[in-house]
Amino acid sequence: MAPVFSSGPAAGGPRSLSKILDAARDVLSAQGYPALTIEAVAAAAGVGKSTIYRWWPSKEALVADALAEIFRAEEIPDLGDTHAELRHAVDMTIDNYANEDMATSLPALAGGLLPHPELMTRFREAFLYRKRENIAAALRRGIQRGDLPHDLDIDLVQDIWAGTILYRRLMTGAPLGTDLAEHLVQLVTDTPPLLPTKKQECAQ
Amino acid sequence: MAPVFSSGPAAGGPRSLSKILDAARDVLSAQGYPALTIEAVAAAAGVGKSTIYRWWPSKEALVADALAEIFRAEEIPDLGDTHAELRHAVDMTIDNYANEDMATSLPALAGGLLPHPELMTRFREAFLYRKRENIAAALRRGIQRGDLPHDLDIDLVQDIWAGTILYRRLMTGAPLGTDLAEHLVQLVTDTPPLLPTKKQECAQ
Amino acid sequence: MAPVFSSGPAAGGPRSLSKILDAARDVLSAQGYPALTIEAVAAAAGVGKSTIYRWWPSKEALVADALAEIFRAEEIPDLGDTHAELRHAVDMTIDNYANEDMATSLPALAGGLLPHPELMTRFREAFLYRKRENIAAALRRGIQRGDLPHDLDIDLVQDIWAGTILYRRLMTGAPLGTDLAEHLVQLVTDTPPLLPTKKQECAQ
Amino acid sequence: MAPVFSSGPAAGGPRSLSKILDAARDVLSAQGYPALTIEAVAAAAGVGKSTIYRWWPSKEALVADALAEIFRAEEIPDLGDTHAELRHAVDMTIDNYANEDMATSLPALAGGLLPHPELMTRFREAFLYRKRENIAAALRRGIQRGDLPHDLDIDLVQDIWAGTILYRRLMTGAPLGTDLAEHLVQLVTDTPPLLPTKKQECAQ
DNA sequence: TAGTAACCGAGACGGTACGTCAAGTCTTGCA
DNA sequence: TGCAAGACTTGACGTACCGTCTCGGTTACTA
Numbered sequence: 001m002a003p004v005f006s007s008g009p010a011a012g013g014p015r016s017l018s019k020i021l022d023a024a025r026d027v028l029s030a031q032g033y034p035a036l037t038i039e040a041v042a043a044a045a046g047v048g049k050s051t052i053y054r055w056w057p058s059k060e061a062l063v064a065d066a067l068a069e070i071f072r073a074e075e076i077p078d079l080g081d082t083h084a085e086l087r088h089a090v091d092m093t094i095d096n097y098a099n100e101d102m103a104t105s106l107p108a109l110a111g112g113l114l115p116h117p118e119l120m121t122r123f124r125e126a127f128l129y130r131k132r133e134n135i136a137a138a139l140r141r142g143i144q145r146g147d148l149p150h151d152l153d154i155d156l157v158q159d160i161w162a163g164t165i166l167y168r169r170l171m172t173g174a175p176l177g178t179d180l181a182e183h184l185v186q187l188v189t190d191t192p193p194l195l196p197t198k199k200q201e202c203a204q
Numbered sequence: 205m206a207p208v209f210s211s212g213p214a215a216g217g218p219r220s221l222s223k224i225l226d227a228a229r230d231v232l233s234a235q236g237y238p239a240l241t242i243e244a245v246a247a248a249a250g251v252g253k254s255t256i257y258r259w260w261p262s263k264e265a266l267v268a269d270a271l272a273e274i275f276r277a278e279e280i281p282d283l284g285d286t287h288a289e290l291r292h293a294v295d296m297t298i299d300n301y302a303n304e305d306m307a308t309s310l311p312a313l314a315g316g317l318l319p320h321p322e323l324m325t326r327f328r329e330a331f332l333y334r335k336r337e338n339i340a341a342a343l344r345r346g347i348q349r350g351d352l353p354h355d356l357d358i359d360l361v362q363d364i365w366a367g368t369i370l371y372r373r374l375m376t377g378a379p380l381g382t383d384l385a386e387h388l389v390q391l392v393t394d395t396p397p398l399l400p401t402k403k404q405e406c407a408q
Numbered sequence: 409m410a411p412v413f414s415s416g417p418a419a420g421g422p423r424s425l426s427k428i429l430d431a432a433r434d435v436l437s438a439q440g441y442p443a444l445t446i447e448a449v450a451a452a453a454g455v456g457k458s459t460i461y462r463w464w465p466s467k468e469a470l471v472a473d474a475l476a477e478i479f480r481a482e483e484i485p486d487l488g489d490t491h492a493e494l495r496h497a498v499d500m501t502i503d504n505y506a507n508e509d510m511a512t513s514l515p516a517l518a519g520g521l522l523p524h525p526e527l528m529t530r531f532r533e534a535f536l537y538r539k540r541e542n543i544a545a546a547l548r549r550g551i552q553r554g555d556l557p558h559d560l561d562i563d564l565v566q567d568i569w570a571g572t573i574l575y576r577r578l579m580t581g582a583p584l585g586t587d588l589a590e591h592l593v594q595l596v597t598d599t600p601p602l603l604p605t606k607k608q609e610c611a612q
Numbered sequence: 613m614a615p616v617f618s619s620g621p622a623a624g625g626p627r628s629l630s631k632i633l634d635a636a637r638d639v640l641s642a643q644g645y646p647a648l649t650i651e652a653v654a655a656a657a658g659v660g661k662s663t664i665y666r667w668w669p670s671k672e673a674l675v676a677d678a679l680a681e682i683f684r685a686e687e688i689p690d691l692g693d694t695h696a697e698l699r700h701a702v703d704m705t706i707d708n709y710a711n712e713d714m715a716t717s718l719p720a721l722a723g724g725l726l727p728h729p730e731l732m733t734r735f736r737e738a739f740l741y742r743k744r745e746n747i748a749a750a751l752r753r754g755i756q757r758g759d760l761p762h763d764l765d766i767d768l769v770q771d772i773w774a775g776t777i778l779y780r781r782l783m784t785g786a787p788l789g790t791d792l793a794e795h796l797v798q799l800v801t802d803t804p805p806l807l808p809t810k811k812q813e814c815a816q
Numbered sequence: 817t818a819g820t821a822a823c824c825g826a827g828a829c830g831g832t833a834c835g836t837c838a839a840g841t842c843t844t845g846c847a
Numbered sequence: 848t849g850c851a852a853g854a855c856t857t858g859a860c861g862t863a864c865c866g867t868c869t870c871g872g873t874t875a876c877t878a
Contacts (some may be wrong), residue, residue, distance in 0.1 A: 016829080032319055037859060048830040053861065104318050107311030110374045114308050115236060120377070128376060156368075156387060159378065163371030164364045171313050172325070172332060179321060183360060187391070220851095241838060252851045257840070423843090424855080427787060445833060454857045461835065466669055512726045515719030518782045522716050523644055527787070537785060554764060568776045572768075575775030578722050580740060582771065589756070591768060595799070627874090628824075649864060660825045666865065829868070835860100842855070842873080847848100 003125040004068055005061035005119070014146050020045045020052055024066035025101070032107045034051035035065065046170055064123055072096050073102035086185045089135040094165055094176050096131075096134040132158050139188075148188060157188055209265030209326060224249045224256055228270035229305075237309045240267060264316050265311055268327055276300050277335035286346035289395055293339040294385045297366055300335075302380055307373040336362050343392075352392060361392055412476055413527070413535040414468035419506040427548040428453045428460055432474035433509070441513045444471065468520050471513055472531055480504055481539035490555035491597055493546040498589045500539075501570055506584055515573060540566050547596075565596055616680055616738040617673035617731070632657045632664055636678035637713070638807040645717045648675065672724050675717055677734060684708050685743035694754035698797045706777055706788050708743075713780045744770050751800075760800060769800055 003017065023045035027036050038059055042049045056062040072092050076085050106127070113120045133162050135158055142148040161184050168174040210221070227249035231240050242263055246253045260266040275294050301307050310331070317324045339362055346352040365388050372378045374403050410427065431453035435444050450457045464470040477548055480500050483537055484493050505511050516536070521528045550556040569592050576582045614628065635657035635784050639648050651670055654661045668674040688697050709715050720737070725732045747770055754760040773796050780786045 019838095034316055038861085039859060042830095046830085049860095050831085050862080050864095051829060058861095082231060089341045100318075104315040107374060108315040111308040111312040112238065114304075114374070124376070125311075128375030140385070155376075155378065156384075158389075159372055160364060162375070163367035163369070164360075166364050166368070167370060170311065170326070171366070171830075172359075174359065174363065180360075183357075187364075242840085243838065252853070253840085254853085255841090255851065258850085265837085446835085447833060454856090454860090457834090458836080458857090459855065462854080466835095468618075497798055508726075510680075512723040515782060516723040519716040519720040520646060522712075522782070534782070561795075563784075563786065564776075564792075567779050567786065568772060568799075570783070571775035571777070571779030572772045573775070573776060575771050577776070578719065578726070580736070580771060582767065591765075594774075650866085654825095658825085660827080661866085662868085664824090666823085673860095683849060779823060818857080818878090819873100821876090822876095824871100824873075826870085826872105827868100827872100828861105831868100832863105832865075834863075837860075837870100838859105840855105842853105844852090845856095846851085 002121055003055075003065040005057075005065045006055045007057055007061075012133050016051055017055060018046065020047060020055070020062070021069060023047075025070065028063065028066065028105065028146065028159070033063070033108055034099070038062070041192055047076045060109055063071045064109060064113075064126060065107060067102060067109075068126040071102070071127060071131070073134065074136045076138040078141060082138075082147035083143055083185060083189055085138040085141065086188060087181060090161055090165075090181045090184050091137055092131075093135075094164055094181060097162075097169045098176055103166070107166070107170055108164050142189075157175070160184070160187065209261075209269045209323070209330075210259045212234070220249065220251050221259060222268070224251060224259070225270050225273060227251075229274065230395055232267070232270065232305045232309065237267070237305070237312060242266070265312055266315055266332060271306060272308060274303070275306070275331060275335070277338060279338045280342040282345060286342075286351035287351055287389060289342040289345065290389045291385060291394060293342055294365055294369075294388050296335075296339075297382050298331055298369055298385060301366075301369050301380055303375045304403065307370070311370070323373075335366040346393075355393070364388070411463075411473040412530055413473045414463045422495075422600060424453065424455050424459055425463060428455055428463070428470070429474045429477060432470055433478065436471070436474065436509045436513065441509070441516055443470070443601045446470070464602075468517055469527065472521075472534060475510060475513060475517075476534040478507065478534060479510070479539070481542065484547060490546075490550035490553055491593060493549065494596060495589060496591045497543040497546055498569055498573075498592050502573055502584050502589060504539075505570075505577045506575050511574070515574070515578055532595075550597075560596070568592070568595065613796055615667075615677040616734055617669075617677045618667045628657065628659050628663055629667060631723060632667070633658075633675070633678045633681060636674055637682065640675070640713045640717065645675070645713070645720055650674070663739050671729070672721055676721055676738060676741075679717060680738040681713060682711065683697065683714070683739060683743070685746060687746045688750040690753060694750075694757055694759035694799060695801055697750040697753065697795060698800060701750055702773055702777075702793045702796050704743070704747075705774055707792060709774075709781045710788055715778070719778070754801075764800070772796070772799065 003021070006017070020041065024036065024041045027040050027044050033039070038052055041062065045052075050173075052062065056065065057164055062156050071093055074092070076088050079088075090116055097106075110120075110123065113123050124126065132155075136154050139148065139152065139154050139157060143150055143152060164184065165176060165180070168180070169174060174180075218324050224245060228240065228245045230249055231244050235244070240263070241251055242256055245266065246256055250254075256266065260269065276299055278296070280292050283289050283292075301310075314324075314327065321373050336359075340358050343352065343356065343361060347354055347356060367385070368388060369380060372380060372384070378384075387394075411429070414425070414558065428449065432444065432449045435448050435452050435593065439448070446457055446460055449455075449470065450460055453460075460470065480503055482498050482500070484500075487493050487496075505514075518528075518531065521531050540563075544562050545564060547556065547560065547562050551558055551560060572592060573584060573588070575586060576588070582588075615633070632653065636648065636653045639656050643652070648671065650664055653659075653674065654664055657664075661674070664674065668677065682709055686704070688704075691700075704775055709718075716733050722732075722735065725735050732741055744767075750767050751760065751764065751766050751769060751792050755764060776796060777788060777792070780788060782791070786792075807810050
């Protein structure tokens with residue numbers, strides 16, 4: 001996966017790029033997000049500061065690329081079993097946020113990027129849309145099978161899932177066990193008309 | 205409300221305390237979280253830096269107290285109407301996160317406090333438990349009225365509500381309209397057995 | 409002597425001022441002018457960089473103050489002997505430039521200050537006028553005694569003296585022995601009308 | 613005139629050599645000595661940095677060569693008139709130092725080269741000896757004509773001339789008018805025994 | 817006329833120092 | 848004598864150049 005935030009020429013890119021991303025993750029894990037300074041990453045990567053600044057405009061962009069590399073966003077395999085597929089989707093999301101670096105860095109990152117719409121767009125590209133599309137595919141399969149209501153609000157489902165998981169991880173500190181995963185899946189699968197239709201939403 | 209993070213002697217505290225909190229909020233609104241420096245607050249409050257350091261151990265603690273003052277956590281009045289009360293609860297939560305300062309600062313704050321359990325506890329005190337207790341009371345009234353399942357997982361409901369709202373505000377940027385509020389309420393009120401019981405969760 | 413280039417409040421000033429000037433001279437002697445970096449001085453003085461920047465606007469100003477402290481500019485005592493007094497004056501000048509730091513730093517400094525008239529004025533204040541006034545007094549005593557032509561161009565004499573000495577030190581590398589001193593004195597004392605009158609000069 | 617400081621193979625040299633020297637002078641005139649960086653010269657010359665480093669070991673060497681090309685050191689024509697010839701010599705020296713680049717760069721250069729005897733030698737070669745020999749020839753003609761004392765210290769005369777001019781240009785800022793030129797010439801021509809003999813000096 | 821080697825442009829690289837800023841601590845002077 | 852002002856050390860910021868280096872590409876000389 002090519003770096004999303006690097007401002008470098010096209011892609012493939014310079015020889016020290018991956019060395020730097022590795023170092024960034026190392027520092028992140030060892031010292032935490034606030035201690036992640038460009039100088040620390042440069043030192044850990046055995047690289048000059050300017051080499052980092054040549055390829056990333058800011059600490060935020062660098063961390064975003066470093067996290068993007070460990071962010072799971074793969075396709076949900078078609079198992080023929082809607083419940084199992086959704087459970088897979090939720091587990092993947094939990095996996096992403098169970099990682100300490102991800103949990104503490106992502107919100108800080110997002111907060112820092114909010115005032116920079118252009119970067120925020122790239123951020124959503126890297127951390128939301130790719131994963132969401134795959135999960136949406138699984139949800140659509142469930143609808144086609146008749147297991148889910150045909151007018152399910154797919155985006156809202158995902159906001160609820162990811163939001164609840166991240167909130168627990170970050171704010172309440174409540175456990176992210178199998179229980180939670182199951183509950184989140186059942187929120188969608190158990191009963192009609194669990195979640196409102198898109199039409200209703202649009203009629204707002 | 206006495207400052208939660210101030211390390212000062214008992215409470216009541218010195219005459220410049222509220223002046224400082226006001227200044228902190230002013231700077232936050234005017235310049236945003238990254239520009240909120242102790243020096244800027246000191247200057248805005250017409251106070252020496254050391255005066256701030258006397259009462260708060262860090263910028264995080266100061267911001268936390270400043271935000272806590274504008275964080276809505278009042279009691280939900282007993283309206284005799286479960287749906288209306290829950291809607292009130294959700295609206296209050298949306299209100300809290302609609303505020304730009306709150307949305308960008310809270311996650312950064314929480315992320316920064318995660319490695320400091322002691323401060324994290326105080327943080328949850330100020331921003332979660334007070335509000336949650338009031339909402340929990342409303343939910344319990346709904347259960348007693350028979351409008352909600354008797355084994356509703358009250359904490360999970362609140363995680364879902366707050367998580368979804370914060371996630372939309374911070375990550376996806378999706379709107380926090382009346383539609384969302386209504387959906388979140390219906391998630392609880394519409395159907396048995398919408399949300400699993402606590403027992404199930406504990407049996408995890 | 410209060411620092412001339414320090415931009416600090418009045419004088420007397422902060423507790424680390426002289427520590428810094430001492431360190432600057434140490435670095436100058438040990439490593440030379442090009443190696444004199446603010447960071448090196450800060451390290452040698454056991455002081456933060458910003459402490460230096462608080463009091464001096466630039467490396468040039470700092471070096472100027474450091475050199476000013478070792479620059480001899482005392483009064484020429486009235487010996488009743490014109491030749492001896494002038495010899496004293498020339499010896500003092502040679503003394504100033506015999507110092508390696510002074511010889512290599514002063515011209516570089518002056519070159520660097522040429523484009524900044526305001527600083528150049530302060531520079532001349534510190535390194536020329538104080539010394540020149542004392543020497544001028546000696547020359548005027550010589551004129552009153554009848555030992556020197558009454559229309560001697562006092563400024564030109566001093567330009568010749570200092571210029572020749574500095575040029576030898578910096579460019580040709582020729583020795584600054586007693587011979588040179590004596591020659592420079594004799595240039596003025598030996599014969600009428602050795603040096604032109606001021607009137608002639610003004611008539612230019 | 614072949615570059616004195618270039619470390620290139622023999623001479624004649626590569627096609628971009630003069631383009632680089634021209635660019636160096638341009639930058640020097642436009643931005644001044646401190647702003648003359650290798651990168652700036654490379655950019656101005658439309659040349660890669662390494663091309664400059666291939667031919668000159670340092671910025672100092674490059675500037676020295678650039679200045680050497682505009683340094684006047686031609687022969688003094690035999691006019692049969694000692695006073696006129698010396699005046700020619702002094703005017704030539706004034707010309708050299710009246711140039712702003714020369715005045716500010718030469719002292720800085722010389723100061724920087726002082727600790728490097730090998731480079732200092734080459735520097736004197738380029739900026740002193742060539743010119744001095746021509747002026748010395750004029751002085752010797754004056755001695756042969758009987759216009760100047762037979763034991764005139766030729767080196768001292770030149771130190772006085774160049775030193776005074778450079779000192780005025782660099783330090784005092786006093787004007788370098790025709791008056792000064794005339795005074796400097798008269799210093800030598802007016803009276804015996806204006807300047808001491810070499811023998812006396814050597815007996816020091 | 818082609819092959820080859822020196823020379824060149826471009827610019828990435830590991831570094832050093834810049835001058836600025838804010839953090840958090842320590843000192844001083846006033847009330 | 849206790850607090851406000853602010854000088855202090857520290858350390859990261861992001862920038863500018865340093866001098867080294869690897870890349871292709873282009874001259875221009877040899878074979």
